[in-house]
Amino acid sequence: MPHGVKKSDLPQKTCQGCGLPFTWRKKWEKVWAEVRYCSDRCRRAKKSAR
């Protein structure tokens, strides 16, 4: 991550599971384009939702 970037400048997305906005995390740096859920919990919940 480039230095000098403030936390508020990090990219954000809306979780497709809970509908809440979530912020870029280090663990997603390689897959950010594919991230749709704020957590594994939301990802699983989406799958079982009817």
Ligand SMILES: [Zn+2]
């Ligand atoms: Zn979520």
